[in-house]
Amino acid sequence: MLYDAHTHLHEFLDSRVEEFTKEIVIVGVSDDYPSSRRTLELAERFNNIMPCVGIHPWNVDKVSIDELRQLERLVSEAKCIGEVGLDRRFVPQTFDRQLEFFRTFVTWARDYDLPLNIHAPDAWRDVLELVRRSDVERVLIHWYTGPLNLLNEIRDYGYYISINAAIRIQEKSRLVAKEAPLDVILLESDGPYEYRGITLEPPMVRDAARIVAEIKGIKVEELWERIGENFSRLFGRV
Ligand SMILES: [Zn+2]
Structure with a gap:
């Protein structure tokens, strides 16, 4: 099997x-209450889906505290x-409210013993500090394009990063792939997000794996094996 650690199914x-899985x-990550419901439904109907519920940091100003409470159910x-x-990077104006929501999600991850699937553009250090101080052990920082000197720290904490399929055209992702130890790496598409004219989709992890394996100087089969192990440690087995 192949693995995609972050997609908006x-x-x-x-x-x-059905075709992807x-x-x-x-x-399958979610953006708000309705999409969380749909992600859970999809996971019931199709195999090979790890459903995540959550509210995207871009949505915190559109979502009431009531909806947040509903989501906890x-x-x-x-x-x-x-x-x-x-x-x-993209929504600095709502940072205080993002922080309020994120603290709640970190508490849920601890209380329900669930992994966190984290978005952190230009807040890499902020999220690391916050999760490190909580008792959450399973953490993924998705589409990692942060400072390369944080990668060893991320490994020391036992956390993971995902490299996006945009590695095909995104130089920073190549640098991350070069620098990141194999035991922190996962792959993702973040589909159907559109990046520089490309609509990302789960099957693109195949191409991304080829590129990462080449950078690492290993066979693509070996990379998938390592990713499979990382994936199970982080999310458990489907
Ligand atoms: Zn996403």
């Missing part, structure tokens, strides 16, 4: 979800909490 048609184990059905996090 709720945004795809059911027929596409035939060959890829997918962590779904947590016990989920395998992970995401997409959650902090973002100083």
